[in-house]
Amino acid sequence: MYQYDEYDQKMVETRVAEFRDQVERRLSGDLTEDQFTPLRLMNGLYLQLHAYMLRVAVPYGTLSAAQMRMLAQIARKYDKGYGHFTTRQNIQYNWIQLKDAPDILADLATVEMHAIQTSGNCIRNISSDQFAGVAKDEVCDPRPYAELLRQWSSFHPEFSYLPRKFKFAVIASAEDRAAMRLHDIGIEMVRNDADELGAKFFAGGGMGRTPMIGPCVREFVPADALISYSEAILRVYNRYGRRDNKYKARIKILVHELGIEEFRRQVEAEFAHMHPLDLDPPRAELTRIQAFFAPPAYEPLPDGFDDSDPDFKLWADANLHPHKVPGYAAATISLKPVGGIPGDASAEQMDLIADLAARYSMDEVRVTHAQNLVLPNVRQADLYALWQELDAAGLAPANLDLASDIIACPGLDYCSLANARSIPIAQKLAQRLAPVERDLGELKIKISGCINACGHHHAGHIGILGVDRKGVENYQLLLGGSGAEDVSLAKITGPGFDENGIVDAVETVTNLYRKRREDGERFVDTYRRLGMDPFKEALYG
Amino acid sequence: MADWPRYRDDAAVNEPAVTLEAFLAQPEAVAVRIEPGADVRELVPHLARLKLVEIGFPTYRDGRGYSAARILREEGYQGELRAEGDVLLDQLAYMRRCGFDSFAPAATIDAGKAVAAIGRWPYHYQKAADGLKAGAAPPIWALRHG
Incomplete structure (x- = not known):
């Protein structure tokens, strides 16, 4: 998975220092609550009914074991011992004190994590397919493109005071596991007739009080123009999205009111202006990012495993997803025990999942938009042992996509x-x-x-x-x-x-x-x- | 304005900034004020005579002025680009990157703090108006790949 270099690390640390300064200015009264609100929101901090809530970004839903351990530690140290995984593949802590928030962000930065732009009227965390990189049906791994978008959208000087929040989802298979068309921009990576990779862009999807399915803006944007095409859409939205009524301020209303043809015309005109400005990173940058997502060292293994234990078979039948490599499976850890709180995990469970990821899943965990977790790289031969450990911790509900997986x-x-x-x-x-x-x-x-x-x-x-x-x-x-x-x-x-x-x-x-x-x-x-x-x-x- | 950071070497423009409508009607006008919602591309045929574009921020939450500024720079405008109104310390760095080179905040900001805020970020991930100039600090992806 992606690893920060000195630039990424410095940017996150700069943000921590900036936010620490902003919190001090708020606590001292230099900033009014109104002035502070968008600043704290752009660092994931909401004021809820009982306390502050901190939403930590899990970019495209991918976590390492070390990152999951840090999430557990934060739950223990600053919250009441648990966290809540969300429908945008993030995690929220519900019992945070304002004075602790800068320290939490500093702790997160030590494991290459942050809460940047997880709220506010800006470009939010980029979500993706929880089976990215291991799904049999994908045309490519969508995560390098999501990472490219993550970096581009971080601290964007033009698009941080948008009419309303803005959410991207990037997938790369015909099966949509990320509710892609219900996002402000949905991107499906596709191959054209010349076998080149590109992005099919949808815009103006969303839920909220006016649900809309995003129409297609362009069937094929060359992969090398992903950023400039996104810039063009964002600029049209920033300039013309409604600001008179917050309930009509999402891009879906603009797309709907203009109609997709006129919206597309404006985007294409802006793209024609912006694309020649060399806004797109070179192919070498994509290649650099892709190297982090190279397939891990899979062993040559046969498909098949012993499912003679009927309780295990129930779980295996419900919670496994086919893996592109024979002998492996992607296993969903359901956070939906009957009678539990959907998406909640205790610090102890997070620690255990981190441990299981290290031992059974090549150090990776994924978060799904359905508020479950996935171990994406499990040897089929290990599934029974994995299930036994999950079951002992109350983490083996066999209900993926069933009625209690709510x-x-x-x-x-x-x-x-x-x-x-x-x-x-x-x-x-x-x-x-x-x-x-x-x-x-x-x-x-x-x-x-x-x-x-x-x-x-x-x-x-x-x-x-x-x-x-x-x-x-x-x-x-x-x-x-x-x-x-x-x-x-x-x-x-x-x-x-x-x-x-x-x-x-x-x-x-x-x-x-x-x-x-x-x-x-x-x-x-x-x-x-x-x-x-x-x-x-x-x-x- | 004397102690306020202004990122230009030339003298401050003291001509009154007129409305976009008035500017387009007055061939001698050199300073214009842009309200949120106005289309700055209407200025493109007149950039040569423009010395000052003042972009109004009636509330800091209205981000249209960032696009207006960056578009003007992309179109080649070289004159003074001033952010006026509800311009706050924590927005200065982004405004600077979108091409603003002078600021007229409605409420006083300590000049030293403003300079520090504008200089806080050592790098940036994307090109903006600052990426248009030769010799400007390159984005992180360019630093990575020389």
Whole structure:
């Protein structure tokens, strides 16, 4: 994986020093809270309901064992002993004190990590496919391109006071495991007819209160123009994105209001102006970065392993992903135990996962947008031993992409924006559906505690949106969304439900699916075939 | 303005900066003020007579002025480029990189602190207006590859 050189290290250390100075000026009163807010946000620090929350960047979701150990240490030293992995492959700590934040950033810098631009109206952490580099179906490893974008977007002088936040996702396979088209810019690395690598650019996707699927801006941008094309899109957005209303300020509104043809025309005009300015790093820089992502020394091994232990087989059937190298597998560590908090990991669990990564996965861990972790490079022969250690630590739920593998935002338990709690709904739903989840098959349930949609409810096969109805938490049910390559936006079924009613309602629609499904259909396939009406009928009679 | 950092050798322009509309209508005008939302590319045919472009920041949160400044430099504007208004210490370094070479903050900033803030970053990852000039500090990728 990528390793900092003296320049990268110096930039992160400079940022720590700058932020330490800014915190001191805030604490002494030199900076007003209004002046300080965007500065702390650009260092990942939010003011939440009970304390500050610090969001640490995990660039394209890749971590080393040493980095994971540091995340555990921070959880112990500065938080209450746990952290929360997010839908953008980052980790959040919910109980941080402002005075500690510079020290935490300094600790992170010792393992080549940071919280730069994990919040604020700037270019956020670049997300990617959790199986990047090991997936059988990728045309290339997308992470070098994500790293190129990470460096370009860090401390960007023109694009740090954008109308609103800006999120990139970069993938390199037809199967979309990163909700790419629900990002402000989605990039799919592709090969053209001449077998050259390039980037298919999508723009204007997003969730929030106005969900949109990003349309394609250009089918093929040569890899050597990745940065200048991104600059062109960002400049059009910075100049013309709406600033009169924060709820209409994302690029998706600009793309929608202009229409994709006019938006594309403006981007292409800006690109024609910017591309000749030599803004793109030379090919040698990409090559330098790619060297860090060269495949590790895989052994020649046969495919196949003993799965005679039925409990292990359940886990192996659910949580393994095919690896491009025979004899290896990518193993998902589910952070979704029934009754737990989706995405949470204790310091002890993080330490163990770091240890397992070192012993079984060539020192690598990945974070997924579904709030799970992945050991990407496990010898199949080691899977049983790995599973035993995970199981002993409560880290072996065999539920990847099943009903209890729920995405949920922190909700009203932590978040100052939330209208309703998300975590208890996730817990109750998991308890209700876990006994039948294998029969239900792939079912992606996603819960947000407010319309900002951090829990991706628009992209859930089943989505749940918490709202405030006259002071009482109320939950709307949505069906038919997807954040994958079959991307679609979920639709609301009708009137909402109370906390227990929503759990019953989800069971009602899954029961209807079990009655009406045809061979091989997932829940979302049956919904798409039948349409909303029979589900409404079952829910509201 | 005397002790305020100005990154130019020539004398400060004291002509009043007129609105974009007035500037375009007055062939003798040499100083113009750009509000957020105005298209600075309208100035491109008139760069030769321009001595001062003052870009207004009614609030520091409005980042349109950064693009306006960088576009002017990309188009070859060599005159004074002044950031005026809600210009704060922590935004100076980025403004400088986008091509601003003078500053008129609404609230006083200590000149020594301003110089330190502008000089804080030893490197940068990307080209901006500073990458247009020969002899300017190259971005990190250029340092890596000579």
